[in-house]
Amino acid sequence: MKAVTVLTLLSLSAAAQVRVAPTRSRSAAPQITFNNHVVRILQQNCQTCHRPGSIAPFPLLRYEDARDHARQIKTQTQSRRMPPWKPVAGFGEFQDERRLSQRDIDLLTRWVDSGAPEGDPFDLPAPLQFSDDWTLGVPDLVVEMPAPFNVRAEGDDIYRCFSIPLGLLLTRHITGLEVQPGNRGVVHHMVLYGDPLGQSARIPAAGDGQPGYTCFGGPGINTSLVLAAWAPGNQPQRLPSGVGLRVPPGARAVMQVHYHPNGTPQTDRTRVGFQFNRDPIQKDLQLLVPINESFVIPAGAARHTVTATETVPVNARFIAILPHMHLLGREIKVEAVLPDGSRRPLIYIDDWDFEWQNTYYFKEQIPLPRGTRIELTSIYDNSADNPRNPSNPPRAVRFGEQTTDEMCLAAISYVVD
16 A cells, blocks of 8 residues: 555656646746847847948947847837838838837837846857948949048038049949948938030039039039939948949049038048949839929928929839938828829838938839829928927028928839830
8 A cells, every 4th residue: 555655646746747847837938138039130120220330320239239228229119210111011012121020029128128138148149240341242333532522610511523434445234332421420412423425524623622513503414314322321222133224435423412511620532332234134224203393381381292293204114212302301202193093102201301211122113104193292391390490490491402401302213114
């Protein structure tokens, strides 16, 4: 009997252990750590900008970086201000969307609320490798200002153009481009125009001892060929396979840089890196720009609407779109109205921020027939309640090239279908 009793007790004890173990497992939620969870979200969504030398104000590469900004990470992701993906979901579909899932947002919140633990160093994934120079790799051609340009501390905005020989002996097609502003603190935006006839070489220099010539109002050449453009937030670009931007032999380029003095003397030397095609090109890239240059935003108007239209000249396939406004902009929407009256949404940004502009590439090329009307609608806030309003008290604002002026346009890249 004693043997039976002992065996019975051992069996009951083992069964009890089996029953208790799952209970402990169910009640103990796994710890969220930087090394095992958070860093993977940062690598996928944040580190492209949050690294030394890039646009973000601080890095998020190491545990210490994230720990020091933990509360900020929580509030910015919960409000969906970060990562800065501006297009409204469902109004156009784009490549490389930077949207956090609700699961990732909740995970980051749990990590911060639990004290932002670091975790086991063996859980760390391999760090992402970023180029210290060119993100897309060594360019086939670098277009650079001939010498540094000195930006004065105060005064009106500066438009400066630099005529640059490209040195091409044969026709080439650009398939990738990367703009590197020399000084993000004063470069408002940059446009690089192609100058196939070399007209810019005959424009006299400014005569102030600095490179280039003044070009407020335009670069003084035919501007139908745009090779590259940059505004804050714009990322390096690769064109779809088989698509290229044609540049003829002997062409020059005109780099038009808009400078906004920031209170201290600054120096800039902006450059652009181009990748040329390795595979055959089937389609040349074209540009369509719906734009309104004749509007007035009344002083004090909290929600003023400006529209622009343009007609698609050929059967086309839309590839990418770059909306553009200045500091008073609040919303911008672009739609295609087809000849049969049906509408196709292209892009809608309901929280415009001049510091986060981009060229958005459609997930799939959009076929649109000749005669399609492109309708652009912009909404501006010129009231005293707009913290970005550069004028206090507000003044009437028109289209113009100064930062304190406004613009209403979208640059649409397409190919002939």
